Amino acid sequence: MEHVLDNPIYYALSSAHSHMAKGSDRVKYYVEDITAFAGLKDNSQDDLNTLYQISPAESFFIFFSKTPVEIPEQWKLLTQIDMFQLVFRGKEMPIADVRGITDLDLKHVTEMIDLVELTKPGPFLAKTIALSNYTGIFVNDKLASMAGHRFFPSPYREISAVCTHPDHLGKGYAFKILQEQIKRILLRSEIPFLHVRNDNEGAIKLYQKLGFEIRTDMIAYVIKKEAQTK
Structure with a gap:
């Protein structure tokens, strides 16, 4: 049986x-503006052909x-x-210092999109925040x-959209936020996991320090719907 x-x-x-979700039993995609x-x-x-047939014109998608x-x-x-793909295998609950961590909401979306555009951790759209539990650190x-x-x-x-402004790298902000993210997930009796480019050695070392272990390789395909020719 396939693992989820x-x-x-x-x-x-x-x-x-x-x-x-939109789509069918076999082919699904997130509502536009969420992700x-x-x-x-x-x-x-067959699945990719079905996605082409049921999705809006000029759509683009990412699938793993x-x-x-x-x-x-x-x-x-x-x-x-x-x-x-990494899964949290830590044995202890992180002792997260929540001082300076802010729960992000709709009024922060513009700044969140700007930070993602600058740092490129992955797509973040107008309603991506609906996926929940975004936290951040503000400086000035x-x-x-x-x-x-x-x-x-x-x-x-x-855990996703892990990013830090270039002016604030090396200050431990990502480590602090990740500790809080892990803690919140564990308190719900869930298991944290994440994805990272396999050449991002700095991020991989950070995640391993926090208790994540590499589970498997994964490929992300970014595809765009081409117009049909008559």
Whole structure:
């Protein structure tokens, strides 16, 4: 039987995030403005063809696969990102220092989008905050670092959008926010996990220091719907 983390987007959209899903039983994607991710039951040619048929014109999507996927010609492959998937295996509850950590809400979205655009941790849209539990650290009333939740293939909860402004790197802000994120997930009897580019050595070392272990390789495919020709 397939593990839910082998296809985390599909299983999130089939369970805890079903109220945010569009599509069919086999092919699902998040409501526009929340995020651009799609979950495909088998990542097959048939699934990708179905996604093309049921999605709006000029859509673009990101989907994850453990193994290489051949992209059908009606899709344009924008990029492919080789990643590691890590799962929290720590034995103790993090002792998080919550001083200076702010729960982010709708009034912070513009700053959150600006920080993501600058640091490129992954897509963040106008309503991505609906995925919940975004926290940040402000310096001189400007957002310096943040992280939040994304996929929820229960009982696993993904930590995502981990980013820090270049002017504030090396100050321990990401470590502090991640400790709080891990703590909140564990207190709900859930298991933290995350994804990271496999060449981001600094981030990988940080996550391992916090108690994460590499579970598997994962590939992110970013695809755009090409117009049909008559």
